[in-house]
Amino acid sequence: MAAVVGVLALQGSYNEHMAALRRIGAKGVEVRKAEQLLGIDSLIIPGGESTTMAKLANFHNLFPALREFVGTGKPVWGTCAGLIFLANKAVGQKTGGQELVGGLDCTVHRNFFGSQLQSFETELSVPMLAEKEGGSHTCRGVFIRAPAILEVGQDVEVLADCPVPAGRPSITITSGEGLEDQVYSKDRVIVAVRQGNILATAFHPELTSDSRCIASSWTWTKNLKQRPWLRYRYLHPQTMQMLGRRIRLLIYPFSSRARKPEI
Ligand SMILES: NC(=O)CC[C@H](N)C(=O)O
Secondary structure, three states, X not given: OOOEEEEEOOOOOHHHHHHXXXXXXXXXXXXXXXXXXXXXXXXXXOOOOHHHHHXXXXXXXXXXXXXXXXXXXXXXXXXXXXXXXXXXXXXXXXXXXXXXXXXXXXXXXXXXXXXXXXXXXXXXXXXXXXXXXXXXXEEEEEEOOOOEEEEEOOOOEEEEEEEOOOOOOOOEEOOOOOOOOEEOOOOEEEEEEEEOOEEEEOOOHHHOOOOHHHHHHHHHHHHHHHOHHHHHXXXXXXXXXXXXXXXXXXXXXXXXXXXXXXO
């Protein structure tokens, strides 16, 4: 059976992701219900407006299922609002905050580059893209009221960063309790990362004609599908425990402990 890429279709640029998947001949399905996550091999969480998307995801009780999906180890790619969804911590949120799926060990700022009017396009250097898919080491980055990644944990691989545009409003990072808030003062900021099964970009590759990012996530999905044993590493811990118990029960009569004569 062909590998299937799910695209979370609550709000935002899911149509554009579906079109991009069609362009490279991949099978995409729109996902709106928790049970649909069971039938897909990888997931794209598109850009849009993360607060609205979170409200819709809450309304449809999708958060637990999305977290479980990320935990299975199947490939997940978040673009823009999708990156915010996947981050463990988001700053610059609307009053009251918003629920996150989490899994990606980083802190994002929701509107790092400013308002809709400060949206921009730039040429980004992404060496990993050229390594995996060939072609130029740069790709076009479309940033629409885009977030950026302020800090990453040690397991997170940085795939691309970009210069912080002059005139961007100053950004304060709210630290944990008892720690001083600090103003973001670096001259570059992270815009693409990977951690295990999670890929996240602050920009929108699906809006460009460069399909390498989409193709790369598709290859990833297919490889996982073709090597089904890889999935066992990604089973939910409870399932692993249950399987482990069954396997132990099955092999116990043949194990050396069972064969040892009783004294
Ligand atoms: N293009 C986008 O997905 C923008 C995301 C937006 N900054 C948010 O808060 O959700």
